[in-house]
Amino acid sequence: MNDSSSFHPHRRRALCCGAAAIAGLFTSLAAQAEATPPAMPWQAWPAPLADLLHQTFEGLDPAALxxxxxxxxxxxxxxxxxxxxxxxxxxxxxxxxxxxxxxxxxxxxxxxxxxxxxxxxxxxxxxxxxxxxxxxxxxxxxxxxxxxxxxxxxxxxxxxxxxxxxxxxxxxxxxxxxxxxxxxxxxxxxxxxxxxxxxxxxxxxxxxxxxxxxxxxxxxxxxxxxxxxxxxxxxxxxxxxxxxxxxxxxxxxxxxxxxxxxxxxxxxxxxxxxxxxxxxxxxxxxxxxxxxxxxxxxxxxx
Ligand SMILES: [Zn+2]
Structure with missing residues (x-):
């Protein structure tokens, strides 16, 4: 972040909260799966998580991830x-x-x-x-x-x-x-x-x-x-x-x-x-x- 003024605080907060929410979701799912999150293509994951991930990647070029x-x-x-x-x-x-x-x-x-x-x-x-x-x-x-x-x-x-x-x-x-x-x-x-x-x-x-x-x-x-x-x-x-x-x-x-x-x-x-x-x-x-x-x-x- 070379020019922090161009990075709006609200966007910053949204990013952090989004990351925290996803981390929380992983944590609860991991607990259900005896602390071993699934290591498989995300399309094959349980519906709520697969849907969330699908929305997350929508419109993004994978090569730019x-x-x-x-x-x-x-x-x-x-x-x-x-x-x-x-x-x-x-x-x-x-x-x-x-x-x-x-x-x-x-x-x-x-x-x-x-x-x-x-x-x-x-x-x-x-x-x-x-x-x-x-x-x-x-x-x-x-x-x-x-x-x-x-x-x-x-x-x-x-x-x-x-x-x-x-x-x-x-x-x-x-x-x-x-x-x-x-x-x-x-x-x-x-x-x-x-x-x-x-x-x-x-x-x-x-x-x-x-x-x-x-x-x-x-x-x-x-x-x-x-x-x-x-x-x-x-x-x-x-x-x-x-x-x-x-x-x-x-x-x-x-x-x-x-x-x-x-x-x-x-x-x-x-x-x-x-x-x-x-x-x-x-x-x-x-x-x-x-x-x-x-x-x-x-x-x-x-
Ligand atoms: Zn670190």
């Missing part, structure tokens, strides 16, 4: 290099258990006692099956997900909820190129961030993904200017999660998800996509002399 926010996830059991924080695999806290169960069931990973390569492969296989049910031409951008780093650019495993290497996202996308593209994720404070960025762009990455609250990225940090310049020059979009984050606690820096902070990359000429439209949570209205908290959704960087 791109889902630009598809997370990869894995525990590295196939040698993918992916990892998941212990709180996601063995935490006892009810909220951690709920989060883990919801993510794994939604991903179609049938339990955690799988054989070698089981979790990594099950996740990708489910994505492939779901994608195969869509009209030919529809594509998904698969996300790598970098580790959290602190202000001194030290990797923080304790803040890293999960990690998906760029190379793995590239490899999974390359195996099914008619359905998948890939998005790199590079913490900009890494000493070799620019080399990684160049490598990602040369390797076909279609965008860069950041989740500032989890990865501990302050979009205003002056040290990011060279990274922004490279993104602007290559016209590589930056996909930034804004608003409250519930699925990936990571560094727990919710204030870094303030949508007003995307002004920094926008001013540097970067094309920015505000993931989730900042539809959850509150953020400081930094335009006020004495900033107070307001719904993040109402704060417009434009």
């Amino acid at each position: 791109w889902d630009v926010h598809t997370h990869l996830l894995g525990n590295g059991d196939s040698g993918s290099g992916c990892s998941i924080h212990a709180s996601m695999t063995e935490g006892w806290h009810p909220l951690e258990r709920l989060r883990r169960t919801a993510i794994m069931q939604a991903a179609g990973v049938p339990g955690e006692a799988l054989g070698e390569g089981g979790v990594d492969r099950a996740y990708v296989e489910r994505l492939r099956r779901l994608a195969a049910g869509f009209p030919p031409g529809a594509r998904w951008l698969l996300f790598a997900f970098d580790r959290a780093l602190d202000d001194q650019a030290r990797e923080r495993p304790d803040w890293t909820t999960f990690h998906v290497p760029d190379a793995y996202a590239q490899q999974v996308a390359a195996a099914t190129p008619d359905r998948f593209g890939w998005v790199a994720s590079i913490h900009p404070l890494r000493p070799d961030a620019l080399e990684r960025l160049d490598r990602a762009i040369a390797g076909g990455a279609l965008a860069i993904k950041w989740l500032p609250s989890a990865m501990a990225i302050d979009l205003r940090d002056r040290r990011l200017s060279a990274f922004y310049a490279r993104l602007a020059a290559s016209r590589t979009p930056l996909i930034v999660h804004c608003g409250e984050e519930k699925a990936v606690p990571g560094a727990g820096r919710d204030e870094l998800g303030n949508p007003l902070l995307v002004r920094a990359p926008l001013r540097a000429g970067v094309r920015v996509i505000v993931a989730h439209c900042a539809s959850l949570g509150q953020a400081l209205d930094l335009d006020q002399r004495r900033p107070t908290m307001r719904p993040a959704f109402d704060l417009s960087p434009g």
Whole structure:
């Protein structure tokens, strides 16, 4: 959303609510089907869902359908290099258990006692099956997900909820190129961030993904200017999660998800996509002399 003023708030709200409604429908149907949503062509789905999807796609060119926010996830059991924080695999806290169960069931990973390569492969296989049910031409951008780093650019495993290497996202996308593209994720404070960025762009990455609250990225940090310049020059979009984050606690820096902070990359000429439209949570209205908290959704960087 490079020019946020052209994107009407009502349309933004409608999009978010529509997504939430569809997610809710999936959730209730999934519960009925013992948490395993059907992976079949949508024309063959139960009537209410098939009708809804038919209306959703009416008049759209399937070749122009791109889902630009598809997370990869894995525990590295196939040698993918992916990892998941212990709180996601063995935490006892009810909220951690709920989060883990919801993510794994939604991903179609049938339990955690799988054989070698089981979790990594099950996740990708489910994505492939779901994608195969869509009209030919529809594509998904698969996300790598970098580790959290602190202000001194030290990797923080304790803040890293999960990690998906760029190379793995590239490899999974390359195996099914008619359905998948890939998005790199590079913490900009890494000493070799620019080399990684160049490598990602040369390797076909279609965008860069950041989740500032989890990865501990302050979009205003002056040290990011060279990274922004490279993104602007290559016209590589930056996909930034804004608003409250519930699925990936990571560094727990919710204030870094303030949508007003995307002004920094926008001013540097970067094309920015505000993931989730900042539809959850509150953020400081930094335009006020004495900033107070307001719904993040109402704060417009434009
Ligand atoms: Zn995301």
